[in-house]
Amino acid sequence: MRDLLESYVKKGLGSGASFCETRFFEERSNNISVENGVAKTLGSGIVRGVGVRVIVGDRWGFASTNVLTRKGLDVALADAIGGSRSIREYGGEEAKVSDVKPVTDTVIHDVKVNPEDVSPDLKIKKVLEIDKAAKAYSDRIKDTFVTYRDVLTKVIVCNSFGASIEELTPRTYTYCTVISREGDNKQVGFEFVGNVAGYEIIDAIEPDKFSVKAAERAVKLLSAKPPPRGTYPIVVDQRVGGLFVHEAFGHNSEGDLVLGGQSIISDKVGEKVASDLVTIIDDPTQPNHGHFVYDHEGTRARPHLIVKDGTLVAFLHSLESAAKLGGQPEGSARAQSHHSPPIIRMSNTYFAPGNMSFEEVLEGIELGVYLAGSQYGYVETQKGQFTAKAEEGWLIEKGELTEHLRDVAINGLTLEALKNVTAMGKDFKMEFPGMCGKLSQSMYVDNGSPHMRIEGIVVGGRR
Amino acid sequence: MESEVDLVTPVERAISLLSKMDLDVFDVTATYSRSISIGILGKGIKETSSLDDLGIGVRAYKNRGKGIAFSQSLDPADVEATVRKAVAFAKMAQPDPYFKGMPGPSKAPEIMGLFDGEIRSLDLEMAAKFVKAMLNASEGVRVGAKFSGGMSAGYWRSHLMTSTGVSFSEERTHIGAFLSPTYREGDDVGSSFEYDYAISLGEIDFLKIGKRSAEKAVGQFGSRKVESGVLPIIVSPDSSGSLCSGLLEAISGESAVKGRTFASNCLGKQVAPEVFGIVDDGTIRGAIESSTYDGEGIPRRPTEVVSEGKIMTFLHNSYSAGIAGVETTGHAQRGGYGGYVGAGPTNIRVRAGDSSLDEMVAETKRGILVEQTGFFPNMVSGELSSTIDEGFLIEDGERGHPVRNLMVGGYMLDLYRNIEAVSKEGRELGKGHFFPAIKIGRVKLAGK
Numbered sequence: 028m029r030d031l032l033e034s035y036v037k038k039g040l041g042s043g044a045s046f047c048e049t050r051f052f053e054e055r056s057n058n059i060s061v062e063n064g065v066a067k068t069l070g071s072g073i074v075r076g077v078g079v080r081v082i083v084g085d086r087w088g089f090a091s092t093n094v095l096t097r098k099g100l101d102v103a104l105a106d107a108i109g110g111s112r113s114i115r116e117y118g119g120e121e122a123k124v125s126d127v128k129p130v131t132d133t134v135i136h137d138v139k140v141n142p143e144d145v146s147p148d149l150k151i152k153k154v155l156e157i158d159k160a161a162k163a164y165s166d167r168i169k170d171t172f173v174t175y176r177d178v179l180t181k182v183i184v185c186n187s188f189g190a191s192i193e194e195l196t197p198r199t200y201t202y203c204t205v206i207s208r209e210g211d212n213k214q215v216g217f218e219f220v221g222n223v224a225g226y227e228i229i230d231a232i233e234p235d236k237f238s239v240k241a242a243e244r245a246v247k248l249l250s251a252k253p254p255p256r257g258t259y260p261i262v263v264d265q266r267v268g269g270l271f272v273h274e275a276f277g278h279n280s281e282g283d284l285v286l287g288g289q290s291i292i293s294d295k296v297g298e299k300v301a302s303d304l305v306t307i308i309d310d311p312t313q314p315n316h317g318h319f320v321y322d323h324e325g326t327r328a329r330p331h332l333i334v335k336d337g338t339l340v341a342f343l344h345s346l347e348s349a350a351k352l353g354g355q356p357e358g359s360a361r362a363q364s365h366h367s368p369p370i371i372r373m374s375n376t377y378f379a380p381g382n383m384s385f386e387e388v389l390e391g392i393e394l395g396v397y398l399a400g401s402q403y404g405y406v407e408t409q410k411g412q413f414t415a416k417a418e419e420g421w422l423i424e425k426g427e428l429t430e431h432l433r434d435v436a437i438n439g440l441t442l443e444a445l446k447n448v449t450a451m452g453k454d455f456k457m458e459f460p461g462m463c464g465k466l467s468q469s470m471y472v473d474n475g476s477p478h479m480r481i482e483g484i485v486v487g488g489r490r
Numbered sequence: 491m492e493s494e495v496d497l498v499t500p501v502e503r504a505i506s507l508l509s510k511m512d513l514d515v516f517d518v519t520a521t522y523s524r525s526i527s528i529g530i531l532g533k534g535i536k537e538t539s540s541l542d543d544l545g546i547g548v549r550a551y552k553n554r555g556k557g558i559a560f561s562q563s564l565d566p567a568d569v570e571a572t573v574r575k576a577v578a579f580a581k582m583a584q585p586d587p588y589f590k591g592m593p594g595p596s597k598a599p600e601i602m603g604l605f606d607g608e609i610r611s612l613d614l615e616m617a618a619k620f621v622k623a624m625l626n627a628s629e630g631v632r633v634g635a636k637f638s639g640g641m642s643a644g645y646w647r648s649h650l651m652t653s654t655g656v657s658f659s660e661e662r663t664h665i666g667a668f669l670s671p672t673y674r675e676g677d678d679v680g681s682s683f684e685y686d687y688a689i690s691l692g693e694i695d696f697l698k699i700g701k702r703s704a705e706k707a708v709g710q711f712g713s714r715k716v717e718s719g720v721l722p723i724i725v726s727p728d729s730s731g732s733l734c735s736g737l738l739e740a741i742s743g744e745s746a747v748k749g750r751t752f753a754s755n756c757l758g759k760q761v762a763p764e765v766f767g768i769v770d771d772g773t774i775r776g777a778i779e780s781s782t783y784d785g786e787g788i789p790r791r792p793t794e795v796v797s798e799g800k801i802m803t804f805l806h807n808s809y810s811a812g813i814a815g816v817e818t819t820g821h822a823q824r825g826g827y828g829g830y831v832g833a834g835p836t837n838i839r840v841r842a843g844d845s846s847l848d849e850m851v852a853e854t855k856r857g858i859l860v861e862q863t864g865f866f867p868n869m870v871s872g873e874l875s876s877t878i879d880e881g882f883l884i885e886d887g888e889r890g891h892p893v894r895n896l897m898v899g900g901y902m903l904d905l906y907r908n909i910e911a912v913s914k915e916g917r918e919l920g921k922g923h924f925f926p927a928i929k930i931g932r933v934k935l936a937g938k
Contacts, residue, residue: 067586069579070558070829087537093562094542102542110538113615117622119534147582170750206750206870215870253873256899256936257718287531288636288672366541407879409672409681412894414877434868436875438897487875487897487936
């Protein structure tokens with residue numbers, strides 16, 4: 028396949044492209060779905076194809092196919108080249124890429140237990156055991172769902188700088204969802220594990236510390252209260268902090284959004300954008316869910332310091348944004364599959380820890396809200412307004428956690444919120460393996476944070 | 491665009507293999523699609539994209555256990571491997587006590603107008619002209635924006651066969667355009683978006699999208715925070731689709747009948763005042779969500795879902811209908827060749843009322859006009875806490891300044907119960923959906 032991709036890079040250059048990139052993508056997945064003690068569905072899938080990206084006359088053209096014949100690739104190359112030519116008369120954004128030193132490498136992420144070496148029967152047994160523990164937690168458990176999934180992703184990237192990279196990445200997951208019920212009151216609890224890893228992380232699951240936790244949360248939420256409404260000091264746990272750094276700031280630091288005028292920090296490099304307590308890093312080299320060695324443009328990944336002690340240091344870059352904004356490409360461009368061009372994505376993004384204990388973070392808060400467990404978030408980068416939804420919360424009264432709250436959501440203005448970070452804990456964790464959506468592409472990421480305090484955040488309550 | 495890929499032969503080959511494997515029931519679907527798109531970022535057009543996709547998916551049931559497999563290759567060897575994987579998995583899966591089987595064949599008159607030859611022959615050069623015209627229309631309102639957005643158009647064809655005798659092919663086209671301009675005046679930002687989608691090229695007004703996107707963006711300058719309170723909100727036709735979709739999702743398929751949504755116990759109950767009604771109609775000629783058959787081969791039919799505020803039916807596929815002990819309503823949704831078959835609405839038509847958006851605003855002493863919000867509730871509990879992404883303060887019957895940093899909270903069923911008025915005018919989308927403005931009294935808002 029590598030030879031075929033390299034031959035089409037040459038063919039692209041011979042057809043008038045000044046830059047040509049060919050990328051093979053294959054993803055093999057297996058999954059098991061258990062519902063209320065029944066392993067009712069087993070599934071598998073293979074996604075496989077090639078994406079071709081060219082610059083012709085300063086314009087980008089991209090095409091993809093999963094017809095992996097020479098005829099299929101000829102059509103894709105012709106589509107990419109023809110596409111870039113078709114927009115040359117219409118102005119807009121010129122295409123540019125940084126010229127990087129080419130690398131040839133093959134990376135295979137080792138795992139302790141290859142999921143393909145574990146029989147489906149053993150996997151079913153383990154998933155049923157996880158499910159059973161949740162169900163047994165209480166007679167108020169209405170439904171339990173446990174899903175197992177393993178994914179093996181192979182990416183081969185060749186480009187006209189001479190890069191030739193192959194990376195094989197296994198990922199393994201288990202998700203547990205529990206619905207509790209008391210009369211008409213229904214609540215839901217989650218737990219999940221997932222990483223660049225093999226079956227060993229599933230083997231290591233102890234139901235008491237996993238599905239039982241989800242069940243316990245679902246049951247306790249039955250008696251939790253709706254949050255109050257208004258503007259409060261908030262304290263967030265590591266998962267909500269991770270969601271906050273990803274949504275509120277991470278997207279704003281993506282170079283493509285910066286050069287496209289979609290970021291509120293596009294003109295703020297070197298300026299203070301957060302309190303002195305805030306340091307933000309995106310690090311694809313860390314062994315978390317967003318880990319990779321080469322991005323999908325063939326660039327070696329390095330840690331990215333985005334904000335240091337409250338000052339904006341740099342953006343995340345692709346070959347294009349580095350060329351246009353003057354930064355260094357350090358491996359931030361990835362694509363969901365062969366059907367999408369690489370765009371700038373976060374990897375493992377986090378707030379660096381401070382030196383406070385959890386009690387110190389809470390200290391001095393007369394009335395506030397503590398948020399724990401992330402559900403989802405989104406941001407309007409151009410306006411700098413973000414929303415984050417937590418699984419549960421607690422009222423903070425005089426520095427103590429008091430009333431249990433459910434379905435707590437917050438809204439804030441990015442720059443205002445980051446300047447209002449007034450306490451940063453030392454209890455850092457990166458444990459939010461998730462998928463990030465951007466421009467219709469979904470990508471593996473992780474987020475982390477210590478406990479931290481932010482003043483003046485809108486809490487969207489129901490009382 | 492090309493469409494020579496043969497879908498029928500690989501599906502028949504898979505069916506032939508499956509029929510020798512001692513299964514309860516099975517189905518096979520294959521799809522081919524081709525689409526083109528133009529991407530917009532920053533100063534204007536940035537890139538083009540062309541996509542060719544095909545795949546085959548197999549669902550096999552053995553002793554009521556389900557095995558699923560799909561592949562993005564129609565080569566005979568890959569088709570056979572996909573079949574064998576699905577069957578092996580079906581034999582390992584445990585019996586689903588709720589599974590009652592797959593439906594048999596039905597005949598229905600073909601829904602016309604789902605295919606547009608103009609889109610089939612549309613190339614990127616012509617598409618770029620439309621996109622440029624859309625950008626020019628936006629700049630005609632005000633220059634100096636940075637943009638994001640684009641347009642895409644495509645052709646899609648599928649073939650489905652089941653062991654119960656269902657066999658049919660479908661082909662359709664689609665087109666969509668989206669433009670989001672962002673203007674800056676110092677630290678003040680004016681940003682919004684506009685979009686449209688349809689089956690046919692002629693249904694998309696690129697100039698209107700460009701012009702309206704810029705007008706809406708400019709209207710967002712000067713946004714301000716407002717105090718928390720309990721106020722009426724008027725959900726504009728641009729946003730009421732999200733409000734109604736939440737209810738329809740909560741009464742669709744397996745989750746609804748297994749008691750896992752906030753509306754699971756609402757069948758036959760009054761959930762809103764009589765002014766509120768929803769018809770789901772997957773038979774509208776040329777409409778975006780129309781089709782002759784649903785994802786299992788059941789003929790589409792118009793369905794009165796909410797009548798005078800009362801929920802008349804859930805939206806079923808054969809699985810959820812089997813649990814409820816009723817006939818399927820023809821709302822099975824098949825997500826391509828991936829093997830998953832769910833249930834959900836088609837073209838959503840909210841019944842027009844007798845008010846108007848202008849009257850609603852004029853009659854409001856103090857409230858919020860919600861132009862853009864995703865009403866994303868907790869689907870299990872129905873609890874809602876969402877940001878008003880775009881909205882305006884209404885004071886003394888007049889639309890005032892745009893708001894920011896404001897959230898709406900409550901319970902979905904309370905929102906429907908508190909509907910006070912529905913407008914007679916609204917927004918048509920994709921020639922199928924119709925969403926009017928909806929006024930809701932006494933909503934909890936969280937702000938400064």
